[in-house]
Amino acid sequence: MKICVLMKQVPDNDSAIILSNDSSSIKLNDITWCTNESDTYALEEALLMKEAHGGEVVACSFGRESSQQVIKDALAKGADRGLYISEEESDGFDILSTAKIFTQALKDENFDLIFSGLQSNDSGNAQLGLLLAEMLNMSHAALVMGTEVLNDTRIKVKQELEGGWFQWTELDLPASITIQSGLNKPRYASLRGIMMMKKKPIDIFDSSQIDSTGSKNKIFLDKMYIPQKVKETTFIEGTPDEIASKLGDLMINDIKVF
Amino acid sequence: MNIFVFIQKDNGTINRNSLEALAGAQQFARATDAQVSAVCFGEVNDQLTEYDIQQVLSISDPGLNSYNPQLYCEAFNQVISAHHPDMVIFGHTYQTRDWVPRLSAKLDIPFVSDCIRIQNQNGLILTRQIYQGKINTDLKVEGSVLVSIQSGAYRLDSIVSGNTSVQQFEVNLDSVKCTVHPGEKFQESKGSVDLSRAKIIVAVGRGIGKEENMPIAKELAEVLGAELGSSRPVVDYGWLPHEHQVGSSGQTVSPKLYLALGISGAIQHQVGMKGSSNIVAINKDGNAPIFEIADYGIVADLFEIVPKITQTLKDHKG
Numbered sequence: 113m114k115i116c117v118l119m120k121q122v123p124d125n126d127s128a129i130i131l132s133n134d135s136s137s138i139k140l141n142d143i144t145w146c147t148n149e150s151d152t153y154a155l156e157e158a159l160l161m162k163e164a165h166g167g168e169v170v171a172c173s174f175g176r177e178s179s180q181q182v183i184k185d186a187l188a189k190g191a192d193r194g195l196y197i198s199e200e201e202s203d204g205f206d207i208l209s210t211a212k213i214f215t216q217a218l219k220d221e222n223f224d225l226i227f228s229g230l231q232s233n234d235s236g237n238a239q240l241g242l243l244l245a246e247m248l249n250m251s252h253a254a255l256v257m258g259t260e261v262l263n264d265t266r267i268k269v270k271q272e273l274e275g276g277w278f279q280w281t282e283l284d285l286p287a288s289i290t291i292q293s294g295l296n297k298p299r300y301a302s303l304r305g306i307m308m309m310k311k312k313p314i315d316i317f318d319s320s321q322i323d324s325t326g327s328k329n330k331i332f333l334d335k336m337y338i339p340q341k342v343k344e345t346t347f348i349e350g351t352p353d354e355i356a357s358k359l360g361d362l363m364i365n366d367i368k369v370f
Numbered sequence: 371m372n373i374f375v376f377i378q379k380d381n382g383t384i385n386r387n388s389l390e391a392l393a394g395a396q397q398f399a400r401a402t403d404a405q406v407s408a409v410c411f412g413e414v415n416d417q418l419t420e421y422d423i424q425q426v427l428s429i430s431d432p433g434l435n436s437y438n439p440q441l442y443c444e445a446f447n448q449v450i451s452a453h454h455p456d457m458v459i460f461g462h463t464y465q466t467r468d469w470v471p472r473l474s475a476k477l478d479i480p481f482v483s484d485c486i487r488i489q490n491q492n493g494l495i496l497t498r499q500i501y502q503g504k505i506n507t508d509l510k511v512e513g514s515v516l517v518s519i520q521s522g523a524y525r526l527d528s529i530v531s532g533n534t535s536v537q538q539f540e541v542n543l544d545s546v547k548c549t550v551h552p553g554e555k556f557q558e559s560k561g562s563v564d565l566s567r568a569k570i571i572v573a574v575g576r577g578i579g580k581e582e583n584m585p586i587a588k589e590l591a592e593v594l595g596a597e598l599g600s601s602r603p604v605v606d607y608g609w610l611p612h613e614h615q616v617g618s619s620g621q622t623v624s625p626k627l628y629l630a631l632g633i634s635g636a637i638q639h640q641v642g643m644k645g646s647s648n649i650v651a652i653n654k655d656g657n658a659p660i661f662e663i664a665d666y667g668i669v670a671d672l673f674e675i676v677p678k679i680t681q682t683l684k685d686h687k688g
Contacts, residue, residue: 123501125576125634126655128657129501129504129505129657131505138501138505204500205507205509206480207480207481208474208475208478208479208480208481211475233501233502234500234501235500236483236484236498236499236500236502236637237483238467238471238483238484239471239474239481239483242468242471242472242475243471243472243474243475244475245472245475246443246471246472246475246476247475250549251440251549251550252439252468252472252550253468253550254464254467254468254471255464255467255468255619268553271468272464272619273464273465273555274463274464274618274619276557276558276612276613276620276621277555277556277557278555278556278557278558279552279553279554279555279556280553280554280556281550281551281552281553282550282551282553283549283550283551284549284550284551287549292619293602293603293606294602294605294606327478327479327480327513328512328513329478329479329480329511329512329513329514329515330480330511330512330513331480331482331509331510331511331512331515332509332510332511332512333507333508333509333510334495334507334508334509334510335507335508336500336505336506336507336508337505337506337508338504338505338506339499339503339504339505339506339659339662341661341662342662342663343662343663343664343665345661345662345664345665345666345667346665346666346667347666347667347668347669348666348667348668349669352670352674352675352678353678355668355670355675355678356675356678356679356681356682357682359650359666359668359675359679359682360679360682360683360686362650362666363594363627363650363679363683364683364686367626367627367648369570369594369626369627369683370686370687
């Protein structure tokens with residue numbers, strides 16, 4: 113199996129997200145970057161499949177130069193090579209155009225499988241892997257919670273539905289699937305893996321050569337802003353003892369928990 | 371402007387999120403000059419003809435009787451080629467998340483997913499949240515667009531009644547070579563936890579830090595006679611079984627009191643609990659989105675506060 117894993121660099125959960133002065137972007141300087149969480153599960157699933165069935169795992173990332181760190185981390189965990197799609201301009205609003213760039217970068221690789229995390233923690237479109245399925249003529253499944261290789265031409269996936277329901281779906285290869293977090297235990301890089309990483313290649317695809325603006329249907333950013341609160345929140349302040357006493361009083365006398 | 375709303379059916383019943391999307395479309399149409407049509411695969415439920423919309427397009431084909439993303443895409447492709455709607459609206463369901471991106475690529479029409487508002491301000495403005503609810507973006511559209519609406523963004527009871535007619539639309543799906551083969555649906559071993567009926571829920575998020583800290587929440591739940599809930603990461607890490615999860619991939623709850631401990635409040639969690647009567651959030655990050663919807667907020671270290679609250683409540687009970 114030749115598997116591509118799409119991995120995105122996103123702000124870590126503790127980074128403060130602050131708007132730029134013109135409200136058209138966020139300030140990048142104070143952000144700590146990490147690999148998007150569900151993408152780490154996608155990588156683990158690809159590595160497990162390669163270990164069981166053989167093949168190759170290619171870690172692919174897109175965006176600002178620092179995104180290559182995501183690829184390096186994946187190589188250290190066991191991916192065989194990297195593919196970095198350079199793109200400084202992308203704002204993530206027009207995911208259809210982004211998918212066209214990926215299509216150009218991936219089309220000659222003839223991957224059997226493309227794995228990606230369900231959704232990115234920044235723009236949260238939850239679409240890229242599925243757009244690629246159509247553009248690269250692959251089968252697809254979203255919200256995958258388990259994978260099983262049936263034979264050389266077909267896999268079986270467990271898809272998550274709403275309200276605790278699941279569904280088995282069989283997919284002819286090639287297939288692109290989006291992986292839900294929690295389906296495996298992502299590994300840590302070993303010391304040996306980190307040493308090996310330095311010898312593994314990272315190919316660079318320059319997206320500036322690609323004209324992805326062909327569609328007459330387009331999306332533009334009007335503005336960004338901090339969400340208005342829908343509720344008036346009463347903040348309870350004081351020392352821990354004072355807070356516990358006020359909250360206890362609230363729960364017993366106002367909310368009447370007993 | 372010509373708006374289509376896709377009505378998803380689950381075992382013959384209209385999906386609630388699709389109707390909320392229809393309510394949103396009606397609201398937008400009233401403020402502009404738009405016409406709203408509903409699109410429905412298979413038999414049209416009577417319910418659907420009792421809303422104030424221009425028409426219901428009914429598409430009957432054996433291939434559409436159960437969900438298949440590739441047949442759905444081709445059927446909708448033919449609808450759009452014939453009618454050229456300016457905007458097609460979907461409920462942001464798991465099924466939508468599976469097939470509508472593929473439709474977007476097929477049609478070369480952008481899909482703006484998980485929107486919380488559609489409005490007219492010198493043109494169409496779509497609002498969606500990014501950075502897990504910390505930032506809103508307003509997006510403008512040139513040309514046609516596909517949109518999905520977040521669960522709960524519009525109220526079901528705001529749907530306007532009226533009369534409408536049903537038009538049949540023929541599709542031909544013979545050209546589709548299906549490479550996706552959906553199989554049986556199933557539930558994992560059903561747990562004993564039914565959070566939807568709980569009066570009080572003590573819910574735990576990533577902020578609990580590690581499994582060894584779980585007793586702090588469990589003791590509070592015990593003194594309150596509460597059920598334990600959680601956000602997704604806690605289940606992913608295996609600290610609680612899946613049936614405790616609240617949110618889009620777990621249960622939807624509306625208890626009298628929802629105590630969120632160390633939960634940041636990503637959109638996916640909020641949709642499962644924002645209907646709670648009283649939401650109390652304890653989180654060390656004052657900017658966490660959970661405070662957007664909390665009635666009472668405590669910006670503090672939960673490890674300092676929670677044991678003291680447990681003690682306070684124990685003392686009261688005597």
